Amino acid sequence: MKKLVLANQKGGVGKSAITCQFAHYMANLGKRVLVIDLDHQRNTSRPLAKNGRVAVAPFTSSAVLRGEYESLPEAAFVLVPGDDGLSLLVDQKDKHNAFVNHLNDFLGRAAAAFDLCIVDTNPNPDIRYAAALCTGDFVLSPIELNQEAIDGIGGLLNHPRYGYHKIKQTVNPKLDLIGLLPNQVESTPFQRANFKQVAEAYAKLLILVDPETKRFAFIPARTAIPEAQADGLYLAEMKKTSARDAWREIRPSFDAIAKRMHLEGL
Ligand SMILES: Nc1ncnc2c1ncn2[C@@H]1O[C@H](COP(=O)(O)OP(=O)(O)OP(=O)(O)O)[C@@H](O)[C@H]1O
Ligand SMILES: [Mg+2]
Numbered sequence: 001m002k003k004l005v006l007a008n009q010k011g012g013v014g015k016s017a018i019t020c021q022f023a024h025y026m027a028n029l030g031k032r033v034l035v036i037d038l039d040h041q042r043n044t045s046r047p048l049a050k051n052g053r054v055a056v057a058p059f060t061s062s063a064v065l066r067g068e069y070e071s072l073p074e075a076a077f078v079l080v081p082g083d084d085g086l087s088l089l090v091d092q093k094d095k096h097n098a099f100v101n102h103l104n105d106f107l108g109r110a111a112a113a114f115d116l117c118i119v120d121t122n123p124n125p126d127i128r129y130a131a132a133l134c135t136g137d138f139v140l141s142p143i144e145l146n147q148e149a150i151d152g153i154g155g156l157l158n159h160p161r162y163g164y165h166k167i168k169q170t171v172n173p174k175l176d177l178i179g180l181l182p183n184q185v186e187s188t189p190f191q192r193a194n195f196k197q198v199a200e201a202y203a204k205l206l207i208l209v210d211p212e213t214k215r216f217a218f219i220p221a222r223t224a225i226p227e228a229q230a231d232g233l234y235l236a237e238m239k240k241t242s243a244r245d246a247w248r249e250i251r252p253s254f255d256a257i258a259k260r261m262h263l264e265g266l
Contacts, residue, residue: 036118
């Protein structure tokens, strides 16, 4: 089982929307997918729980961190939902190591039953965020193309305790940054200039979709995405033309991310 963490210390950049849509995409490729929502806002849990294809575990992600979980449902697409208890874990500093170990044990037990586990994180660098990075294999970091978000890339990489480099050096040497995934990209001159700026400053951190054309992965701003999230749907299966068009634009980027994890279609 590969473990993919969606992380960015900046809020509202699309971590949850991309978690849900990428989880559906993978499940549709025939992969067995486990999703863990480590955010008490539950913006991944709600849409997935609404979708009839997803089996919801009878325990929450804070129970996983506390080591108080039961067996997972026997299904090919499973959600461990977030809950309010997640926020309470942050101040229990004496238990932080135990939380990481419990998550690690849980993932180890789930490994045989799934091909991919996607962990959606909260936007603060705290113990939940750290536990995900300490136990993951891959990190994918959605970003928005505005100056504040671009400035935040430094925190993702270099936060003194929970930055990618620190966690990789000290706790989890196998952690592999797939890259930055620009989200909500619009074709305005302003956004194009920002994309160019990111591409120049962080070329190695963007995800190549096509080495020949040097096209990087990105997700366009499309109203079909919040619509899919609100109804708990997979974009590719929505009937509206706008959703189909959006999916056609997004698919090559998802293909590139799957390929990077060696999880291409069966
Ligand atoms: N490409 C997109 N086009 C249009 N709307 C989008 C796109 N991506 C995400 N959104 C919408 O933007 C909002 C924020 O996205 P989302 O909740 O996924 O961000 P997040 O990074 O998980 O936020 P948080 O840090 O609060 O967990 C949601 O309403 C979502 O539906
Ligand atoms: Mg979220």
